[in-house]
Amino acid sequence: MPRLEEHCWSRSCTSRVESKNYSRENWVESKAEEMMSIITSVLSNVYGSLHSVQTANLIRRGLVLFTVGVFLALVLNLLQVQRNVTLFPEEVMATLFSSAWWIPPCCGTAAAVVGLLYPCIDSHLGEPHKFKREWASVMRCIAVFVGINHASAKLDFANNVQLSLTLAALSLGLWWTFDRSRSGFGLGIGTAFLATVITQLLVYNGVYQYTYPDFLYVRSWLPCIFFSGGVTVGNIGRQLAMGGVEKLHND
Numbered sequence: 001m002p003r004l005e006e007h008c009w010s011r012s013c014t015s016r017v018e019s020k021n022y023s024r025e026n027w028v029e030s031k032a033e034e035m036m037s038i039i040t041s042v043l044s045n046v047y048g049s050l051h052s053v054q055t056a057n058l059i060r061r062g063l064v065l066f067t068v069g070v071f072l073a074l075v076l077n078l079l080q081v082q083r084n085v086t087l088f089p090e091e092v093m094a095t096l097f098s099s100a101w102w103i104p105p106c107c108g109t110a111a112a113v114v115g116l117l118y119p120c121i122d123s124h125l126g127e128p129h130k131f132k133r134e135w136a137s138v139m140r141c142i143a144v145f146v147g148i149n150h151a152s153a154k155l156d157f158a159n160n161v162q163l164s165l166t167l168a169a170l171s172l173g174l175w176w177t178f179d180r181s182r183s184g185f186g187l188g189i190g191t192a193f194l195a196t197v198i199t200q201l202l203v204y205n206g207v208y209q210y211t212y213p214d215f216l217y218v219r220s221w222l223p224c225i226f227f228s229g230g231v232t233v234g235n236i237g238r239q240l241a242m243g244g245v246e247k248l249h250n251d
Contacts, residue, residue, distance in 0.1 A: 058116070065115035065236060067108065068106045069110060069233065072111070072146075074103075080147065087208060087210070106170060115237025118183070118235075145229060149229075160219060171225075175228075179234070187234060193223070199219055203217040210222075
């Protein structure tokens, strides 16, 4: 009988220990699940806030680039019209800045796309652009671009080929002075090609025309203007992106 009682007592103790261990394991497991739930919730909130901040920053940069594109389109196109480089129908001449209504929004949209694309390509290639990254350099780049466009309308050469070579050299000089990146050069070439093709299609369909065309309905120096414009807008977009990143880190 004593052995039987000892056996029952030891079995009872073992059951209590197992029950206690089991309840402790359940408690630890429940606490672990609770902690994981809290961590997941916090990470989800942080990701949502970061995503909303990045989206708001993207929209702000796009609006700034759109405004810059509209302003440059109005001013530079006015210069081309005054010098009779581009000709619009007579009814257009009475509109704002003697420009077709669709030119400013189209140029603004193109500026927003190109300006947002430059930092994205830099990030994708893993080569953040840090050459002369300050607003003073960006403003000088804008001034040089306006000067190149002004030269295309003001300078008189014996033929368009000489003018095109001169503007090509100035455009490459702008890229070398304010950019010097492979992505900037590639996107500048792509922007120049696409914009030139679209312009040729517009002129071919009679939307407007160029005086003395020598390159498939347009002037041969037009790709140089688009190239330097793409590099300029790209630098603006990069600088805006850098400002957004610094603000995000400070927050």
